[in-house]
Amino acid sequence: MIGQAYFLREDWHLPLLVADRLVAPAGTNIAMTDSIPLEAMFLKALHIFFPEMQQGITFFLALCWCLQPICAVFALRSMGEKHLLPAIAVSLLSACFPTFLARTSHTALCAHWILLLAIGLYFRAVQPQASYKPTWTLAALTSLTLLVHPYLMVMVGALLGAIPLSIFFREKRWKACRSSAAATLAAGASILLTGKVLGYWGGASGGGYGIYSMNLASPFWPARSSLFLQATQAQADATGGQYEGYQYLGAGLLFLLAMLFCRKKGWALFHQSMIRNIGLLLACLALTIIALSNRIYFFHTLLFRTHIMIPGAEQMRSSGRMFWPVAYVILLGAVWGVCKVWPRGAPALLSLAAILQWVDTRDLRQSDRMAEAQLLSPPLATDSHLFEIMHAFEHVEIYPRLECDATRLEEDMPLIYAAAYQNASVNTMYTARSLPEGACHLAQENPHYLDDKTLIILNGPHRLANASSWIDRTQANCGVVKTLILCAKKNLNLPSVPPSTPLPLNQxxxxxxxxxxxxxxxxxxxxxxxxxxxxxxxxxxxxxxxxxxxxxxxxxxxxxxxxxxxxxxxxxxxxxxxxxxxxxxxxxxxxxxxxxxxxxxxxxxxxxxxxxxxxxxxxxxxxxxxxxxxxxxxx
Missing domain, CATH: 2.60.120.260 (Galactose-binding domain-like)
Structure with a gap:
């Protein structure tokens, strides 16, 4: 929201995605704030007609929730299953998919409908005598997905690359997959060029590959389940970061998988499907390996470890997410397979699975409703008073900057949010990747003389010491609001800063x-x-x-x-x-x-x-x- 709010109020300029007043004076790229640049540019084109529009994040969330079941039905129909009941079942199962419901707080990564759409395009592209349209549509989707989120782009790109492989292994000749291979290469070149022009490749990762991974038990371990309350996320988190690899499939889908593979016909169908879609199988295996990382855990048992990392691994530090398209392939394959293996019993099995999935995700849905209610709740009186003070200033400086110390992230982000909505420049921002121009330089933390339009906000354990420096070295006027200290050139009419506790002498x-x-x-x-x-x-x-x-x-x-x-x-x-x-x-x-x-x-x-x-x-x-x-x- 912050990135879009700044971006929408600026005139078009180069570099295209840089918001100059965010992390001023350097500015920052809204791709690094996960502000969904594709939507942001579309809204900016309309902003002249709707000048009061501040952001489109809430609209994007609504779009994700609406398109999730629709694209699931599209993918199932692309596999050849076009009956009504399976469509209803897959729509409910996908809308109640635990991985999707657990991702609401990260808006750009809520776009799981793109993965479902990509899977549907894959199956249309590999059909015998299929036209080139689905493949090139998926290539275009892959390029555009970079402007939604790079993680999703990698997932969609893997599905695009699966098309020429599946066609080649089926037809046994390169000519048959020439167009799909060209589409894949064109999408890759487009991504590299777009990322270069829009500044995607300049960000530095903070590391973490092998920590934010998927636990091998995660797809089957009912963490955050409403049916198995004794199962916790910590039990399947061996690194402290494997919450990013949360991949529980849900009781309904696990039930369908059990019913599918309890018959030999189900195993035979699975084998035939893998042979026909060997490119998809290889893509899913590659994504699974990336998700598991170079340290593979089953619960808290380390099964495998290597110091070898795939190229670009640190840029995909939250690698556990890469299993998402694999999970959706499993979902679609289970619904499609049950209809084939249990032609008479499918209505009852699919209905029961949908009910199980609905009940199993009750707490996750409740958590999403609570998050929505919190976002829509009015501000507290103390917050309103703070925001009224901020409204009188055109420049807000928060110390320590998040680039130097992010331990006060939850306290600082509402302040940056308030600055964004009055279009005041701000000197810091939490970003997914750090950019050199906005990096931490501790010399910039030193007090400086203020003008009438600049407000200083001091936070963290050193705020009393910092306030003393601003007062002693720049004659700033400082006062206390909540746990923060505010300083300005003029008197803010706030309670005085308490004196610092003297240090012990001779010790x-x-x-x-x-x-x-x-x-x-x-x-x-x-x-x-x-x-x-x-x-x-x-x-x-x-x-x-x-x-x-x-x-x-x-x-x-x-x-x-x-x-x-x-x-x-x-x-x-x-x-x-x-x-x-x-x-x-x-x-x-x-x-x-x-x-x-x-x-x-x-x-x-x-x-x-x-x-x-x-x-x-x-x-x-x-x-x-x-x-x-x-x-x-x-x-």
Whole structure:
């Protein structure tokens, strides 16, 4: 919604999908915000006629829910089954498919109807004497699906590639599959070119292939089932990320599979179908292997592991999703097969399966209704007050930026959402892939002087320290709303920022991740704390040292080490006055700086570091590491 709201209010310009006011001033590509660029461009063309239209995400969700059963019926008819009862059964089974119902929170990936449409086009394309139209339609669909979501494009592309393989193995001559192979190559070239022009290929993945995978037990394990309440997702999640590979087929479909394969005729039909559709079989096997990743688990038992990764694996880090088209092929094949294996009993079996699937997904549907109700509920009074304050500003800056620290994602996203709906520029955004121009640069987190149209929102554990910096170094006016601190040039008429808790004197304060006392101490310019201490990133870092009132002078002892390689020159300043200059070696050592006169109880030490470095095994720009701080005062 945020990506579309910004995109729709901008004039057409190049780069086409970049929203300039989102992650300002760099801008960001709405493909990286999963804002369904295909729909966004269509709505933008209509925006001149409907200027009040803010987004089309809710419309897209409605479209997905309506088209899901329709495209399932289309796919079943494409397989040759055109009777009414099987159509009703497959529509209910697909509309109550657990994988579909569990995906509502990720709108672009709710478009499972595209997979069903692609499966239908596949079966029409491989029919004897079929025209070229279904194949080229599927090729066009594959290219367009990139503009819905790249994961869906890979799935649809696998089904497109299955067509020439199935035709070749059936006809045993290349000439028969020449057109379908040309369509596949044309779609691939179109995707590469479109992705290049629209900026799809510049995003960097955060990794996770082998973590966000599918558990081998997932299709049959009734997690989130309303019939088997004792089964949980955690029981089939060996990595902590296999919720992305949630693939439960549902009690109704599992019932149909049991009925299909309990007869020899069912196995014979399955064998014949695989021979006729060997391309589809190979595509499903490939997608299943990608979904399982290079670490295959059955429940919590590791069955297979390799360090070999397929090309582009890290870009498909949530690989567990790749089983979706396989699941829908299983669904369609089960309905079609039961009609063939049980011609007289099919009406009763399909009816029972639809009822089972409906009952089994009751809790999932209830969860979707609750999510919808939450989205439609009016804002709380405190939220309305915050949004009224934001409405007076044209620029909103949130610190820390999500690119630097995404631990406050759920608190920050409503703020970005509010900024989007008043078209105020915002300096941060949660994206599916990080872009170089919007990457985290800790130097950008430092306070700067404000104009009348800029609002600063401080969040997270360092907000009191950051507010003190904004007040002391830029004379900003800051106040408290809920758990946030807001700062601006003008007085916001908000409750005052509470004073920071003084640090203990004459006591060593460690900066490691298991030491809670340093939460306010490391102000800006520092990376995440590790078990030994904390690295700085970039050329500057700040320390916030609140001391008790009436403290007149203090000596600060810093235990530091330079990044491996060479000695670093370090300047220590207070209010632009240089207090000390050190040569910090890679060995851990203590360095002392004396502050002769304290005019305030909030000490903001600035550390200037020369030539930070990139280490071969670390993407960060490291200067010095800090292990501990100790503040000494005269007795």
């Amino acid at each position: 060593t304060i460690f900066t490691s991740s298991n030491s809670p006392l340093h939460a306010e101490l490391l102000e800006t310019g520092w990376s995440g704390s590790e078990d030994w201490g904390t690295w700085n990133e970039g050329y500057q870092a700040f320390l916030f040292l609140p001391v008790p009132k009436n403290t007149k002078t203090a000596t600060v002892i810093l235990k530091l080490q330079a990044a491996p390689g060479e000695t670093k020159k370090l300047k220590v300043s207070l209010h632009d006055q240089i207090l000390a200059e050190w040569s910090v070696s890679p060995e851990k050592s203590e360095y002392l700086v004396t502050i002769p006169t304290l005019s305030t109880e909030n000490i903001h030490l600035k550390l200037d570091i020369d030539h930070p470095v990139h280490l071969p095994t670390d993407p960060r720009f490291l200067g010095i590491g800090i292990l501990s701080v100790k503040i000494l005062t005269p007795n």
